[in-house]
Amino acid sequence: MSYVIAVGADGSTAADAALRWAADDAERRGALRRVVHALDCWPHDIPKYTAGEWDDTLIRTGEKVLQDAAAVARQRRPDIEVTTVLMDGTPHIPTAEASSAR
Numbered sequence: 001m002s003y004v005i006a007v008g009a010d011g012s013t014a015a016d017a018a019l020r021w022a023a024d025d026a027e028r029r030g031a032l033r034r035v036v037h038a039l040d041c042w043p044h045d046i047p048k049y050t051a052g053e054w055d056d057t058l059i060r061t062g063e064k065v066l067q068d069a070a071a072v073a074r075q076r077r078p079d080i081e082v083t084t085v086l087m088d089g090t091p092h093i094p095t096a097e098a099s100s101a102r
């Protein structure tokens with residue numbers, strides 16, 4: 001059976017600690033590790049100020065968070081496979097979805 005360990009990333013010290021723990025766990029289990037960053041765009045999409053410009057900024061920032069998080073994981077355990085996913089939604093839902101996707 002193939003395991004997927006999903007871990008959320010937001011650039012915080014606590015998230016980096018979770019990334020390192022997940023990297024260790026992925027190596028122990030022989031699992032794929034998926035790093036997830038969730039973008040909750042709807043609060044920024046209000047009629048007077050469209051989210052068009054905000055979306056690009058949020059996406060670029062989310063991609064940078066994922067890039068940095070993947071680097072933390074690969075530095076900790078260079079031999080594990082790390083994938084990244086930028087998802088829409090509040091953080092707990094996409095992370096749970098990502099852990100069940102194979």
